[in-house]
Amino acid sequence: MTPVKRSTRESFGVEIPFVRLLGFELQFFEGGMSELTYTPSTEHMNSFQVAHGGAVMTLLDVTMATAARSVDKGQGIVTIEMKTSFMQPATGALLARGKLMHRTRSTAFAEAHLYDAQGQLCAHSTGTFRYVPKRPGSEGPDHSINPAQIATD
Secondary structure, three states: OOOOOOOHHHHHOOOOHHHHHHOOEEEEEEOOEEEEEEOOOHHHEOOOOOEOHHHHHHHHHHHHHHHHHOOOOOOEEEEEEEEEEEOOOOOOOEEEEEEEEEEOOOEEEEEEEEEOOOOOEEEEEEEEEEEEOEOOOOEOOOOOEOHHHEOOO
16 A cells, blocks of 8 residues: 655645655755655666666756745746766665755756765756746646646746
């Protein structure tokens, strides 16, 4: 039986179904910094029984985006580009720390580091993000966002 995961709206301020599915937990989200924790399940492993690179990159992406959003939580944010370097396999309970490096009115530059349970650096990421304001009336009754209502211009 799969445990019920709490709504990401409670911690991230928006509902993010993929983040809920993976089980990321937001620990800190303030002043250009963020911390997320994640313990990969068996389904999130690769053939070497370590966290799959796609799951690791998703965690780093969300960590950077959250750091960028932490200075203006009313804004949405989308990833423009991302680079990840893997240093060693990520195993056990993982901790990701994100930092907003620079921001303009519409763009954010961030980085994130991923650590394993022993505190060893497993991966590092940098990314560029675009702030996207929500248009009035963009949320549906289930709190979902209609993609046609996201302002990207």
